[in-house]
Amino acid sequence: MSRTFDMKDFKLLSETRFEKKPIHRGYAMRTMHLDVGTRAVREKPVSEEMKAKFVGGKGFGLRLLWDGTKPSTRWNDPENEIVIAMGPVCGNTNYPGSGKSLVVSLSPMTGVPIDSNVGGYFGPYLKFGGWDALEVQGKAERETIVFIDNVEGFVRFYDAPDGLQEDTHLLAEELTRAFAGGGASADPAELQAVSVISAGRGADHSPMGVLNFSLYDKRRDGIRVKQAGRGGIGTVLRDKKIRALVVRYKGVVQNANDAADPAAVQRLGLKLHREIIVNDDKQCKMRKQGTAHLMEVMNDYDLLPTKNHKYGQDPRGPEIASWVWEKLFSQNLPDGCWFGCTMACAHAVDHFELETGPYAGQKVCVDGPEYETAAGVGSNLYVYDPHGILELNFYCDTYGIDTISFGTMTGFLMECWEHGVLNLERTDGIDLSWGDWKGAAQILHDMADGKRFGVLAGKGVKFLAEYFTKEYGADAQFMKDIALHGKGLEQSEYISKESLAQQGGYYLTNKGPQHDEAWLIFMDMVNNKIPTFEDKAEALHYFPMFRTWFGLQGLCKLPWNDVEPADNAKWPESNKVPEHVHNYIGLYKAITGEDLDWDGLIRQSERVYNFQRAFNVRQGKGRRVDDYPAYRAMGPVLEDEYLAREERYDRQLKEKAGVDPAGKSVAERVRLTREHRLAQYDSLIDAVFKRRGWTPDGVPTPEHLEAIGMDLPEVLEVVTKRI
Amino acid sequence: MIKYLKMDDQKCVGCMGCVTACSTAYAKEDNPAKARIQVQGLGAGRFRLVACDQECRRCVAECPVQAISVSKQGVVVIDRKLCVGCLACVAVCPIEAMRYYPAESSPFKCVACGICVKACPKGALEIAEKEDSPASRFPFEAAAAVRKDAGGAE
Secondary structure (H helix, E strand, C coil), rough: CCCCCCHHCCCCCEEEECCCCCEEEEEEEEEEEEEECCCEEEEEEHHHHHHHCCCCCCCHHHHHHHHHHHCCCCCCCCCCEEEEECCCCCCCCCCCCCCEEEEEEEECCCCCCEEEECCCHHHHHHHHHHCCCCEECCCCCCEEEEEEECCCCCCEECCCCCCCCCCCHHHHHHHHHHHHCCCCCCCCCHHHCEEEEEECCHHHCCCCCCCEEEEEECCCCEEEEEEEEECCHHHHHHCCEEEEEEEECCCCCCCCCCCCHHHHHHHHHHHHHHHHHCCCCCCCCCHHHHHHHHHHHHCCCCCCEEEECCCCCCCHHHHHHHHHHHHCCCCCCCCCCCCCCCCCCCECCCECCCCCCCCCEEEEEEECCCHHHHHHHHHHHCCCHHHHHHHHHHHHHHCCCCCHHHHHHHHHHHHHHHHHHHHHHHHHHHHHCCCHHHHHHHHHHHHHCCCHHHHHHHHHHHHHHHHHHHHHCCCCCHHHHHHHCCCCCCCCCCCCCCCCHHHHHHHHCCCCCCCCCCCCCHHHHHHHCCHHHHHHHHHHCCCCCCHHHHHHHEEEECHHCCCCCHHHHHHHHHHHHHHHHHHHHHHHHHHHHCCCCHHHHHHHHHHHHHHHHHCCCCCCCCCCHHHCHHHHHCCCHHHHHHHHHHHHHHHHHHHCCCCCCCCCCHHHHHHHHHHHHHHHHHCCCCCCCCHHHHHCCCCHHHHHHHHHHHCCHHHHHHHHHCC | CCCEEECCCCHHHCCHHHHHHHCCCCCCCHHHHCCCEEEEEEEEEEEECCCCCCCHHHHHHHCCCCEECCCCCCCCCEECCCCCCCHHHHHCCCCCCCCCCCCCCCCCCCCCCCCHHCCCCCCEEEEEEECCCCHHHHHHHHHHHHHHCCCCCC
């Protein structure tokens, strides 16, 4: 149960006042730097060069992080930063999906920059005080709360008072109410003017911590949260002893960005609003089901992770299909994560009664599940009980744990249990049989308590695979094969083994295997539209670049292709949704007043993408060897896994590898399939790196950097050292 | 109870007196694009009058900041201080009675004030009342169902 606090009861450590600055054409042209160790607050100007080369959002985040850290910086060094950056288009209320913040930090899981795209009100509220980005550096000595008041114009540091909660669903509520109106106002408009970033107790003990960005929901009179989920940024927040970042802003209006052409922003937004209202019910049903609409589609196409991605399908799939979630989600509510998003996919299950953990018996609002969560902690763990999925979803959120990493990690643990690598003694009494969601929940409660097996489990699959080999004598190759991660980050929740292009989409990425960059499974596997290596390489250039652009602007990807114009299919390259690309170009021009075309859009992303690759190189990674998946992501590891799809794999051996499977043992066929697929992946890397202008080892060439206008001296210095 | 503008298309002769009265009162100019009531010419001396029926209330349900509410008289009203100008309400309005003017910060709609009634020479307009209906109640029921305190303390 949450207590009532008033801001005035918090012990004030320091206050720094600032001049508020209006936004002009999407930019404030300054950023805020906070050192939580010294409690210093600094304004930094944004140069015209920074704006031209890095655009905003993730681009600004990476630029600031590069400057703030060194090649030797580790995630838990004081100089590591959490940068929250918005982008020029962010905060407009007309075009659906325009409220995203991009969070960048050196990841505890990968050691290289992670970037995570998140909704909630924090980013836009931060921006409208006149800030394009916020850098948080240093480490506090005591548990600290940072309050940025964009109404009054000050930054304050407070001691976290005794009794203030740590888990997000309580903490964000307590802080929102305490800081509303500058001191415990009960006015809903004042409550809505506050947003909180927090993690939770789990993030104290595991590298897979998330940041929860809050929004006050007037209808529920409660707090909702959206996650900057991947890569452990919540763990960085807690390592800095920051309990929460709080922002306050009032007065969001239609043209808060001071757009060059506000009427065009309205026109484009209204056009998409109407498209969503008319088409969504016939297309993805985002307004009723959110991304959970994908569940049965993935199960039908053998793509829904089942038992640690061993299979892509199960007869029990329909038990957690979209229609199940539609019934559980509260309906007919504008559940967007920013004002004006009529796609409204941020669904919730209200009055959900918990069965386990410290809040057992209490009724809570569960944010989600989204597809990745329902798949990750559902089918992937062989959990087909919606209640179990909801409970894991809730506790991941409130403890500040990434549902995707947690799902993939627990799938790995359950497979280890099945193969006898784990037993009750090794798990401190937790039964990890497939489908036992209470066992999975106990891991979460352990993570929050910082005790028992959950602390070991929470270290992630890369660590665990090595640990189980060394400590428990598990087969080293088997452990490596089923520990689904790239660079240390757990893979997200699509079966990639039947689509070579999707393996590239996951693993030929800068930050590790996530679903942000490229989703090529249907194009590749189902529709066979990109048959050659060159075709795949082109797709693995275009789509990551195109989708990076959302992160430069403060946009959400979903309204790009989770709703489409009714006549989209008649256009060539319909998978690029050309009319929506046209909308985005128009939106950018209308807000910034600057010219842009389709090539220019890709070029903006290409610069930042290559800068990020060079950043990886600077941190000692970014090599070809860092871009290989665990074999489970590429093909059947086990004999029964092969036999379950025997006809398909035999046919592929014959048609693709040119080997007659007849008369060969299963072990032999598994080995031959593996050899063939590994060779295919190597050829794919060659083609993709070439298309992206990188060396065969994955380093951007100076010539390419010059050609795209990212030939900054510090970047050239890093890449030439490696070449 | 719902107070609303009752319109009789059969009596309308297309004089636009209602439009002039409305936009002059609310926008300080005689501009059909800024009127809360619209007169649409169908040809052959026939006209269609369009204004909010105050009953369907999809805009109330869709507003992300609850800037659209229902007054004591049962009229759907916009609080411009709360409005963020997203135009979601314009998109969901099935009869395009929720309107906006380019680059203005908030949308606008008929609030059944009756100014147009006095301006109509043909008696095509009147302020009337009707009963609440499932449609008029649904945004409030949807919101009440998710309120934190609904169904016991949390």
